[in-house]
Amino acid sequence: MDGLIFRKLGMVTTYDEEGVAVPATLLYNDGNTVLQKKTVEKEGYNAAVLGFGEAKEKNKSKSFVGVCKKAQTNVKEIFREIRDFSIDAEPGKVIRTPDVFAVGDKVNAHGISKGKGFQGVVKRHGFSGVGNATHGQHNRERHPGSVGASSFPSRVFPGMRMAGRMGHSIVTVRNLEVLEIDVENDLIVVKGSVPGVKNSFVVLVK
8 A cells, every 4th residue: 555645735626528627636745755664574564654744843752853863854744654555665765746646546535624613413413403493392493302211221322413523533535536646846636525624634545
């Protein structure tokens, strides 16, 4: 499984050969630096730790700074571990988009979805609400309704769908197609949407 870290720039509209509008996401990557190579002999599995972006040393942990210095590179903003990385990944090597992806590839996008704060059951779970404003209902159109049993067991069961924090979760969108790769500007265009807000980090794997 090969992949790279990208920064999400936003969504764009592209057109196919028949002139049909196709929604796509624009991702940026000026190169991922290999920070560490893990092997079966030492760690028990094969993987490559990739770093992306730049950060100040004072804002990162000493252990992470030490890994970057050992790879003889500057301190990175973010790092991710890619299992079963098939490309030759020696510490300090810079891997760019064309080294891993090509137009037409099917990829999976891993990222953190947009946070929507505390939301009710209608938006969070798709409930239809208690009912109309008739038959004694008063300001309950978007309420959850009954959540527990009567005298037995006199409690709410775990896992009950209720109001709560929505979004800001790790999400994977599968089988996205690579539409275009701009080597000169370090950009890649992926069909459809990927998780996250603008300027967030997304990991593409194939």
